[in-house]
Amino acid sequence: MKAIGYIKNGPITASDALIEFEAETPEVGARDLLVEVRGIGVNPVDVKVRTNMAPEKGPKVIGYDAAGVVRQIGSEVSKFKVGDEVFYAGDLTRPGTNSELHAVDERIVGKKPKSLGFAEAAGLPLTSITAWELLFDALRIKEGEGKGESLLIIGGAGGVGSILIQLAKKLTGLTVVATASRPETSEWVTKMGADHVINHRESLVDQMKALGLQPRYVASLTATDQHYSAIIELIKPRGHIALIDDPLSLDIKLGKQKALTISWEFMFTRSMFQTDDIEKQHALLNRVSELIDDGMLISTVTNNLGKISAETLKAAHLQQESGTVIGKNVLEGFFN
Structure with a gap:
């Protein structure tokens, strides 16, 4: 063959x-x-x-x-x-x-x-499995739940982000905030169903404060090491972070005071x-x-x-x- x-x-x-x-x-x-x-x-x-x-x-x-x-x-x-x-x-x-x-x-x-x-x-398939397992297995969100809470997706316009936005909007009550940095990617994540779009090239903390949102859940799909300190600052106490990329290092002690949970998703x-x-x-x-x-x-x-x-x-x-x-x-x- x-x-x-x-x-x-x-x-x-x-x-x-x-x-x-x-x-x-x-x-x-x-x-x-x-x-x-x-x-x-x-x-x-x-x-x-x-x-x-x-x-x-x-x-x-x-x-x-x-x-x-x-x-x-x-x-x-x-x-x-x-x-x-x-x-x-x-x-x-x-x-x-x-x-x-x-x-x-x-x-x-x-x-x-x-x-x-x-x-x-x-x-x-690959992106759907990754997004599904991240949302329901790693973050432990249940279908139909999440009303009053928000999910921040870092890197919303890629393959995983595109299906994750849809799953979160269609199957949970979460408010979905997705990051994008170009007009075409902002338009795309809006098409996928994101409630809000923020720019990952600018301060995530300031933009989330401007929206009046403090996420309980963060899905970091790319550049986790670049955004990690901001994630720790903006997430709710006892919040949950799930990531799929490969940061060279990740100091989980930074999440101790907020009693955060950090999970990996790997669909294989x-x-x-x-x-x-x-x-x-x-x-x-x-x-x-x-x-x-x-x-x-x-x-x-x-x-x-x-x-x-x-x-x-x-x-x-x-x-x-x-x-x-x-x-x-x-x-x-x-x-x-």
């Missing part, structure tokens, strides 16, 4: 940063689906892995978002059948989705939204460690699919870069590295 990967980690500008090659068809485990990939999404994790993780042997295939059609099922599969249309974010410990065929554990797979094409559906944890509750990702993806088809959530895809190839995938990685992507970039699969 065709696949796209890399043979040496490094910059995307290298001539062999991403190459197309022939790979073996994946082996299908007892709980696995073999999926014909019809669409993929591109995320910051793709860039991080390609830049920092050297292949152990042969080209390394990355890609952590896909939508496609089930072509084969393992002996113990119970949730899907051949011909089903699915979407999912994959597993960091297994080969990625930038290939014609991909094997994935059924317990982290959901039914593709009927109202979306494959490429557009592929823009949702359940698949990496085969946790007892791994099937929660199957359930939440099915719920997101239903919410999309019911019109309660909207697509966060802003750019379809065409059919996947080494060149189009390089272009997607370049855009991701620029730090200016709004929402999600996607590509059509090899079979389209």
